[in-house]
Amino acid sequence: MAEDYDDGQVFGRTLLIKIGDGGSPEVFSNFCGLKTRSFTLSSDRVDTTVPSCTNPGGKVVQTSRPGVQAVSFTGAGKVIVGANTSAFMGYVRDNEPFAAQVVVPGDGTYEAQWVVTNFELSGDETNTMEFSATWNTTTEYTFVAEGS
DSSP, rough: OOGGTTTTTEEEEGEEEEEEEESSSSOEEEEEEEEEEEEEEEEEEEOOOOSSOOOTTTTOOEEEEEEEEEEEEEEEEEOOHHHHHHHHHHHHHHHEEEEEEEEEETTTEEEEEEEEEEEEEEOOSSSSSSSEEEEEEESSSSEEEEEE
């Protein structure tokens, strides 16, 4: 994928979400039309802070452990009519989880069941219809590092 890099820089257009076809084995294809996109890994923390029993007036140091991790992908762009879009719109209408992969250049591929938690279509009378969507995982993801 050397053509995706320009002096060590990675083009944003190579951050992709690929929608599965529901087959066995699953075949993934790029979700077309995306112009902007972002991938988010976030996690909560569980507070484990306990003041000292022997010196209750002393310094209290906040401690924590990892909590719930959330994984999401957001994108917006032009509506491209095709089989991939038709299947995707069925998942949106039915609020149905589906297999997808998010390819993060320089990191790797995150594969899981996803659901669209926010979807919007918009347009005016002279421009192409546009969409925005948010995908969230419904299962634990598997990760394959880039170049593995």
